[in-house]
Amino acid sequence: MKKQSMPLIIFGALVIVLAIGLTLDPKDVPSPLIGKPASEFSLPELYTQEPFSPTQLKGEAWILNIWASWCVSCRQEHEVLVEFSEKYPTKIVGLNYKDTPEEAKAWLKQFGNPYQITVEDQQGRAGIDWGVYGVPETFVIDKKGIIRHKFTGPMTRKRVNDELKPLLAQIDKEPS
Amino acid sequence: MNWLRLLLISVLLSFHSQSFAAIETYQFDSVEQEEAYKELIFELRCLVCQNQNLADSNAELAQDLRQQVYEMLTKQNASKDEIVDYMVARYGEFVMYKPPVEPNTYLLWVGPFLFLLIGLWILIRIIRSNQQNNELDK
Numbered sequence: 584m585k586k587q588s589m590p591l592i593i594f595g596a597l598v599i600v601l602a603i604g605l606t607l608d609p610k611d612v613p614s615p616l617i618g619k620p621a622s623e624f625s626l627p628e629l630y631t632q633e634p635f636s637p638t639q640l641k642g643e644a645w646i647l648n649i650w651a652s653w654c655v656s657c658r659q660e661h662e663v664l665v666e667f668s669e670k671y672p673t674k675i676v677g678l679n680y681k682d683t684p685e686e687a688k689a690w691l692k693q694f695g696n697p698y699q700i701t702v703e704d705q706q707g708r709a710g711i712d713w714g715v716y717g718v719p720e721t722f723v724i725d726k727k728g729i730i731r732h733k734f735t736g737p738m739t740r741k742r743v744n745d746e747l748k749p750l751l752a753q754i755d756k757e758p759s
Numbered sequence: 760m761n762w763l764r765l766l767l768i769s770v771l772l773s774f775h776s777q778s779f780a781a782i783e784t785y786q787f788d789s790v791e792q793e794e795a796y797k798e799l800i801f802e803l804r805c806l807v808c809q810n811q812n813l814a815d816s817n818a819e820l821a822q823d824l825r826q827q828v829y830e831m832l833t834k835q836n837a838s839k840d841e842i843v844d845y846m847v848a849r850y851g852e853f854v855m856y857k858p859p860v861e862p863n864t865y866l867l868w869v870g871p872f873l874f875l876l877i878g879l880w881i882l883i884r885i886i887r888s889n890q891q892n893n894e895l896d897k
Contacts, residue, residue: 609809615851681819707823714849716806716820 614733616714621647621724624709629679629687629701637728644754645674646747647722648698648738649710651682652690654718660737661694667743668697673751677701680710680718723750726759783822785829792832795839799828803846804856812856 616622625636637647648664650657668675677698679687684703691701704710713722721734732750734742787793797814803824805816813821813828824846831837831845846854858864 612806612851612853615848707820711823711827712849714851716850 610717611735612716614714614730614735616722616730617733619730621722621728621730622709622712624702624704624712626678626702626704626709629677629684629703635676635700635702637724640674640676640724641728642726642759643674644726644751645676645724647676647678647713647724649678649680649713649715649718649720649722651680651718652686653682654680656737657719658694660719660739661697663738663740663743664697665695666740667738667747671751674699678709678713679703680715681705681707723747723754725754726757783825786833788833796829796832799832799839799842800825802843802856803828804854806850806854 621637623636623638625634627633628635650661664675675698677700679701682703682705687701687703691698702709707715713720717735719737721738722730723732725731731754732746734746738747785796787796800814801812803813805811805813805818805821805824807818807820808816811821813825828842831842837845843855852858858867860868
């Protein structure tokens with residue numbers, strides 16, 4: 584009896600292991616940058632061409648959203664960001680990744696602009712420094728300039744409500 | 760028949776152009792530098808198409824990372840370890856196509872041999888019990 588049920592037990596164990604494997608997302612690579620100071624860059628602002636760098640926002644929490652006009656899922660998350668920016672004062676910096684200024688401007692005109700500041704990263708250099716491997720990606724940076732969280736893939740209302748808002752509330756309580 | 764030939768030619772032509780897209784021309788100062796570059800693009804993973812390394816991948820990110828590796832080697836005179844560290848600091852250990860041997864990867868490295876041993880053990884037990892049965896039969 585025991586011997587006969589062995590293959591069934593092994594089969595069952597295999598099914599469980601593989602089922603767990605199916606629920607994991609291989610695209611969700613944990614970022615080693617969490618808990619580390621935000622990488623510096625100096626990039627031109629989309630409209631004013633004035634240089635912007637992350638140190639300018641030291642002392643306040645902010646969000647860095649990496650987007651591009653050629654990115655399909657950016658379109659999907661954009662209305663969530665616009666909605667968020669209308670209700671919350673937290674600054675969103677848009678990093679326009681490997682795009683042209685003309686297309687970026689046209690895109691923001693068409694879909695709305697949730698960004699206080701939009702910077703151009705035409706070469707994708709700042710992107711590499713921030714470990715960007717897919718657009719969109721969204722980072723949350725605290726008052727001390729430390730990266731606290733990274734969202735890979737499009738932001739959704741659920742992610743905003745369940746993860747982003749609680750994190751911002753927590754950062755808000757911390758000393759600057 | 761004619762359209763079939765046309766189809767075949769167009770398919771072959773499309774392969775032709777694809778194989779050319781991956782070729783980039785980089786100038787190196789020394790043979791060692793070129794060797795290091797080749798080794799690095801084989802060892803680093805393309806994060807977009809996860810089961811390819813930088814050498815095989817034609818994704819835009821892979822092109823950018825190859826460029827980054829090239830510039831670090833030639834302009835900054837960075838060593839291989841420095842470049843791997845740079846990538847790991849930004850993309851995590853996942854960027855290494857060949858994972859390092861560390862406590863959290865022991866199972867990954869030892870696992871296959873472990874399964875082999877378990878298999879051998881089961882095999883030996885089956886053979887032994889068969890032998891015993893045979894002896895009992897006699």
